[in-house]
Amino acid sequence: MSSVRVAVDREASAGERSVTTGATAAELFTGDRKVIAARVGGVARDLAHVLSDGDEVEPITVDSDEGRAIVRHSTAHVLAQAVQKLFPSARLGIGPPIANGFYYDFDVERPFTPEDLKALEGEMKKIISSGQRFSRRVVSDSDARAELADEPFKLELIGLKGGGNGGGNPGSPTEVDAEAAVEVGGGELTIYDNLDARSGELCWRDLCRGPHVPTTRHIPSFALQRTAAAYWRGSERNPQLQRIYGTAWESREAQKAYLAMLAEAEKRDHRRLGTELDLFSIPEEIGSGLAVFHPKGGIIRREMEDYSRRKHEQHDYSFVNTPHLTKARLYEISGHLDWYADGMYPPMELDEGQRYYLKPMNCPMHNLIFTSRGRSYRELPLRLFEFGTVYRYEKSGVVHGLTRARGFTQDDAHIYCTREQMPDELDRLLTFVIDLLRDYGLTEFYLELSTRDPKKYVGTDEEWAEATETLRQAAGKQNLELVLDPGGAAFYGPKISVQAKDAIGRSWQMSTIQVDFQMPQRFGMEYQAPDGSRQRPVMIHRALFGSIERFFAVLLEHYAGAFPPWLAPVQVVGIPITDEHVGYLRDVAARLRAEGVRVDVDASDERMQKKIRTAQKQKVPFMLIAGDADVAAGAVSFRYRDGTQRNGIAVGEAISEIVAAVRDHRQV
Ligand SMILES: [Zn+2]
Numbered sequence: 064m065s066s067v068r069v070a071v072d073r074e075a076s077a078g079e080r081s082v083t084t085g086a087t088a089a090e091l092f093t094g095d096r097k098v099i100a101a102r103v104g105g106v107a108r109d110l111a112h113v114l115s116d117g118d119e120v121e122p123i124t125v126d127s128d129e130g131r132a133i134v135r136h137s138t139a140h141v142l143a144q145a146v147q148k149l150f151p152s153a154r155l156g157i158g159p160p161i162a163n164g165f166y167y168d169f170d171v172e173r174p175f176t177p178e179d180l181k182a183l184e185g186e187m188k189k190i191i192s193s194g195q196r197f198s199r200r201v202v203s204d205s206d207a208r209a210e211l212a213d214e215p216f217k218l219e220l221i222g223l224k225g226g227g228n229g230g231g232n233p234g235s236p237t238e239v240d241a242e243a244a245v246e247v248g249g250g251e252l253t254i255y256d257n258l259d260a261r262s263g264e265l266c267w268r269d270l271c272r273g274p275h276v277p278t279t280r281h282i283p284s285f286a287l288q289r290t291a292a293a294y295w296r297g298s299e300r301n302p303q304l305q306r307i308y309g310t311a312w313e314s315r316e317a318q319k320a321y322l323a324m325l326a327e328a329e330k331r332d333h334r335r336l337g338t339e340l341d342l343f344s345i346p347e348e349i350g351s352g353l354a355v356f357h358p359k360g361g362i363i364r365r366e367m368e369d370y371s372r373r374k375h376e377q378h379d380y381s382f383v384n385t386p387h388l389t390k391a392r393l394y395e396i397s398g399h400l401d402w403y404a405d406g407m408y409p410p411m412e413l414d415e416g417q418r419y420y421l422k423p424m425n426c427p428m429h430n431l432i433f434t435s436r437g438r439s440y441r442e443l444p445l446r447l448f449e450f451g452t453v454y455r456y457e458k459s460g461v462v463h464g465l466t467r468a469r470g471f472t473q474d475d476a477h478i479y480c481t482r483e484q485m486p487d488e489l490d491r492l493l494t495f496v497i498d499l500l501r502d503y504g505l506t507e508f509y510l511e512l513s514t515r516d517p518k519k520y521v522g523t524d525e526e527w528a529e530a531t532e533t534l535r536q537a538a539g540k541q542n543l544e545l546v547l548d549p550g551g552a553a554f555y556g557p558k559i560s561v562q563a564k565d566a567i568g569r570s571w572q573m574s575t576i577q578v579d580f581q582m583p584q585r586f587g588m589e590y591q592a593p594d595g596s597r598q599r600p601v602m603i604h605r606a607l608f609g610s611i612e613r614f615f616a617v618l619l620e621h622y623a624g625a626f627p628p629w630l631a632p633v634q635v636v637g638i639p640i641t642d643e644h645v646g647y648l649r650d651v652a653a654r655l656r657a658e659g660v661r662v663d664v665d666a667s668d669e670r671m672q673k674k675i676r677t678a679q680k681q682k683v684p685f686m687l688i689a690g691d692a693d694v695a696a697g698a699v700s701f702r703y704r705d706g707t708q709r710n711g712i713a714v715g716e717a718i719s720e721i722v723a724a725v726r727d728h729r730q731v
């Protein structure tokens with residue numbers, strides 16, 4: 064019997080193996096149910112893939128990112144099969160894996176109902192337990208066309224194939240969009256047949272590039288989640304299809320944890336909490352993505368800004384102010400009208416044809432402050448800071464509460480320094496940024512370094528190498544995980560972003576520190592060096608919160624509305640046991656107010672228990688309760704958010720405790 068030699072790349076059993084000619088990848092990993100596919104010569108393949116001499120083979124396990132994506136996509140097939148069983152006239156769109164799940168699009172006579180999803184889940188469970196085999200078959204274009212004659216959307220994909228390997232060929236006229244690439248991105252056309260476990264009979268089939276799990280039984284856990292309308296291939300000019308979203312995981316436990324996180328995220332949704340706690344709204348009359356802050360939200364926002372302002376003062380920033388509008392000329396100089404026009408609101412025509420734009424970025428205006436007079440090296444580093452409100456035209460589909468808005472205020476700074484000052488400046492900057500984020504109560508961070516896209520950049524090799532290395536060194540000093548984003552930098556310079564994890568483990572991109580080689584050139588920025596020569600400064604863009612609105616939303620979700628006392632709009636509520644104790648609590652409140660504490664006394668007609676519930680719902684950090692015994696002793700009783708209580712605390716002591724918690728940014 065002839066044999067082929069393959070190299071198995073796996074921690075436990077790395078090395079060369081000899082297998083029989085015609086052996087499949089599955090045979091290398093028999094007995095290990097976690098292995099659901101294999102990477103052969105760097106390409107993800109089904110376990111049924113036949114090995115050739117010299118192949119390098121790595122297992123893909125169900126609990127890896129790649130493995131989960133294969134499970135999720137395979138589950139999408141099962142969903143489509145179930146849909147065509149229960150809705151025989153349904154026509155198929157595409158069904159790719161996405162972050163944490165999958166979807167499949169269908170052309171159906173009416174939108175799916177929640178009952179439909181239940182029925183589909185039932186049908187899918189039957190298919191999964193029947194253990195159908197996913198079987199790959201290469202087909203010619205014309206055979207595929209004949210076989211899929213009544214699947215018009217699949218026929219269209221066959222025509223799009225042209226894209227080469229993987230994700231298609233971006234920008235080319237026959238571009239296969241990333242998600243459609245799941246079906247036809249592989250160069251050759253393949254159909255996957257679902258075959259009955261016993262008889263081998265054809266149960267269903269789909270045009271697909273693969274790979275898939277070996278059988279439907281290899282789908283450990285799944286759930287359907289929701290439906291939505293979606294245009295075919297994302298274009299409004301195309302027919303509208305019905306999309307079903309679902310999720311699938313390597314185990315029931317993993318899925319349970321994920322669904323629990325989603326439920327928690329929904330409870331914490333800043334749009335929902337914004338209404339419940341009366342913090343902000345986005346009135347239809349003003350427009351999508353344009354928020355108004357109500358008095359309580361305004362207090363939180365002011366505290367956030369005041370603290371940031373004080374910290375910036377301590378770190379030698381100069382405060383500037385710039386207008387919201389500018390002539391087009393400024394954005395011609397900066398280049399924004401060349402490469403950022405889509406993100407800008409259309410211009411207004413004023414003063415006999417003069418075009419004015421709402422500003423999408425503050426930098427060009429700060430640059431004009433720099434160039435407003437001659438600059439000496441003695442003034443550098445010059446750090447200009449502004450709470451600058453900008454307007455960006457986000458598509459209505461991506462606008463999302465305060466996290467993706469059309470008008471927002473950046474805590475924006477631009478730093479101009481010499482090349483020699485850059486290492487020290489970046490180092491200080493990163494420390495400043497992370498310390499400040501910690502002061503707001505975020506504790507877990509990692510850094511991401513975006514490096515040059517070799518096809519698209521300005522500046523010299525030397526400048527890029529120096530700036531990238533300087534950023535890397537600054538990052539290294541923070542003792543935080545550093546993730547590389549190769550080729551992810553904007554064309555004008557490398558960047559570090561600070562990613563923060565919130566209370567339920569989600570990552571948010573917070574601050575960015577961006578080196579810019581282009582603007583100093585475009586604006587002709589110069590300073591006079593000690594030797595009298597004219598030199599170009601280095602420019603660093605830095606937004607610490609990103610935007611105040613977005614950071615507000617992140618903190619609101621992180622704390623689930625229960626802000627630490629220093630940020631809480633109402634820090635203390637006085638709750639009298641009966642009406643007779645109102646006056647006493649008002650005196651206590653006056654003393655707290657004198658210490659700068661935001662305090663209310665609930666003198667309404669409600670019963671005490673109801674007042675406690677109201678304060679709890681409003682997530683007030685401290686409730687001070689007073690009855691006869693407290694009045695007699697000159698004391699109050701604390702009730703905290705978690706329901707615990709401390710009775711008979713002397714008023715002076717109670718005030719010190721509250722003042723200290725506010726001052727120290729302590730959470731309670
Ligand atoms: Zn597939």
Ligand SMILES: [Zn+2]
Binds near residue numbers: 424425426477605
């Ligand atoms: Zn900037």
